[in-house]
Amino acid sequence: MIENEHEETHDNDNEHEQEFSGEESGAASAEMEHVVPVQGMYNDYFLDYASYVILERAVPHQHDGLKPVQRRILHSLDEMHDGRYHKVANVIGNTMKFHPHGDASIGDAMVQIGQKDLLLDCQGNWGNILTGDRAAAARYIEVRLSKFGTEVLFNHKTTNWLASYDGRNKEPETEPVKFPLLLAQGVEGIAVGLACKILPHNFIELIDASIATLLGKRFKLVPDFPTGGMADMEMYNDGLRGGRIRVRARIDKVDNKTLAVREVPFGVTTSSLIESILKANDKGKIKVKKVEDNTAKVVEVLVHLANNVSPDKMLDALYAFTDCEVSLAPNACVILDDRPQFIG
Template sequence: MAYIKQIYDRNWVEYSSYYIKERAIPHLDDGLKPVQRRILHTLYELDDERFHKVANVVGSTMKYHPHGDASIYSALVVLANKDLAIDKQGNFGNIYTGDMASAARYIECRLTDLAREVIFDKQITDYVDSYDGRNKEPVVLPVRIPLLLAQGAEGIAVAMATKILPHNLIELLEAQVAYMQDKPFQVFPDFPTGGMVDVSSYEDGNGKVLVRAKLEPTSDDKRILVKEIPYGTTTEALISSIEDAAR
């Protein structure tokens, strides 16, 4: 039994380490999961400043990411909807309603000007062999902005999980300047869907934030205008919760 336990412990550590590093958890240096890094690297290789069919990008990314086209497609859509590194064209879904994106053959994407400027630099990038040894891929990308905080991240691995909320890019850049000047600063989460945020229990990222929808009255007593919704929910879910509360 001792031998079996030894084998189990070793295999568990090897598997969990692989899964954590290769799929689930973003790297602190560039704020990207492996699939996200490989997508951006592929877009950089394809980049001619024109839009490319997402189906083509997914197929090219499979040279680096051997986990199927579905995982690449879904990761690309999520990354594009962050509106930082990927410029999109077509129906990429709706973060407010939860509607799905169109099929990969119908939608297009390319790198944003911001991504070209601050994410890539071949001269200071370390490369390793891809899974089949036929290509080279970056270990991490030399990102010059706190992309991990700007985009946020969420991942679940073996005995480990991470959830980092998104932040306002301008506030992060101002915080970078303050840090270099040895000045005090504070940054709090900022959500693309808006909402009213209570950060009194945030505790420098180790606590929680409370987000509520922003409502406004209208001239019609039977109508309430929903201006902003909590991050991570959808309009349908919000309507359902209001109906439940009214019963």
């Protein structure tokens, strides 16, 4: 009797094991049907991400010269426009109806537009492009559209409208800009697999070039920088990839022991310039006693030379070993027909 009971128990255990293993293999095969290879996931997700960054974040559209965040800020200001100044914090909050990437990106983009002194009428401390000083907090500074901005940016009747990211609002696909804003402001952005760098141009020269275009005449247009400086445009190549511009600071000789930097190259601040001078001094490339930054509305960086140093030789050394001379590589990439294209 005992042996039979053991045999029956053993048989039951085997049956349970077989049933369990059968269920387990069935579940495993069912799971395998839903497995997506990692390689496929990577390809799909990365391409989606790359396309999104290129089209929706980093590269401007050819029609209006604006990145999506800039377009949404200007549309938000147009929506709020009543002729009076608005707290930047309020504008940021209103823009978040259209832009899903947070308040910091909106605030930084608005400050960059305001510092170009073209589309926005700003009030308060908006920073300084010469020294690199940051703008005050959004709750302290105010903004409204400039007269130029309201005149050239908007026309609701000729604007194509899209649903915002959550479907609650409408935003412009592009603004019907009546001015070559892309060239006037310049733009810089880094996307996935490509970058965009379009240099700013002179406002009056752009108007003359626009008139020449309408008349069917030829014209020559080269960049112009709000920070001043001297530029060698020989290798500019109309802004196409592979072109290059050398930009130098404007340096005056005050006396035999002092040089004064009056204008800085585009993209260089007085802070970064002084830092590069001190680094070159530490490496023994140049010899200076001290450097003073007296920059306010205009640039003035005084470089006091060490004893027995020729100011003429020091001038050449500053261009050779510091950020008094920089090289800029334009790369005119824009969105056209829903894809990035290089122009020049």
